[in-house]
């Protein structure tokens with residue numbers, strides 16, 4: 344048996360996408376997801392996404408990390424799924440879909456996809472660092488020189504520390520570039536390595552940047568390109584109307600045999 348797949352990327356965060364409206368993908372097969380995401384023995388990706396029918400939404404996005412486990416929300420993957428849905432003819436230029444963290448709306452404006460993220464109620468301060476959930480859990484640390492940082496080693500040290508080792512966390516290192524721009528590098532849980540971009544991570548970093556005086560929208564450079572995050576802050580410190588804006592592209596399509 345073979346599975347038809349599509350490969351997408353959003354600022355270098357790459358995904359195997361499967362049109363699962365007819366339930367072609369074997370349910371909860373962790374080993375298969377891990378195999379398909381393997382960069383040497385499979386297709387290669389940071390994650391795998393199933394686009395599925397849902398009675399109350401345009402579609403449902405089911406996201407798996409590259410290690411085969413069901414993930415939480417994925418911001419880059421969300422934008423890629425919206426582009427995929429458009430290319431399949433499931434939506435026009437506006438989408439209303441369900442993901443692991445609840446409902447999302449999105450609109451396609453040429454190259455850019457505007458994805459509404461869920462409200463963020465709480466930002467915890469841990470020493471000089473921050474921890475928040477933007478659909479996925481994120482640890483945020485501001486540094487002076489993010490380019491020369493060993494993101495793998497320093498990210499792993501936080502991801503596997505006593506507090507996070509059970510559930511895990513994504514770890515973001517942020518450098519302020521100007522009054523409205525930051526540079527972010529992320530160690531991603533489930534990939535267990537640095538990726539070229541993490542959308543929920545970029546969102547978390549922009550919100551933390553605003554706590555340090557930056558105004559919305561915040562421009563974000565990542566290794567794989569550029570994103571923008573717009574938001575509003577409530578008087579109680581929580582955040583609403585959060586939008587992650589950036590590109591999402593199809594890279595290639597194919598078919599892969601599975602047993």
Ligand SMILES: N[C@@H](CCC[C@H](N)C(=O)O)C(=O)O
Nearest residue numbers: 417418419479532541542543
């Ligand atoms: N790459 C994603 C985030 C993926 C989730 C993460 N690996 C986790 O397990 O929390 C993004 O673009 O947001």
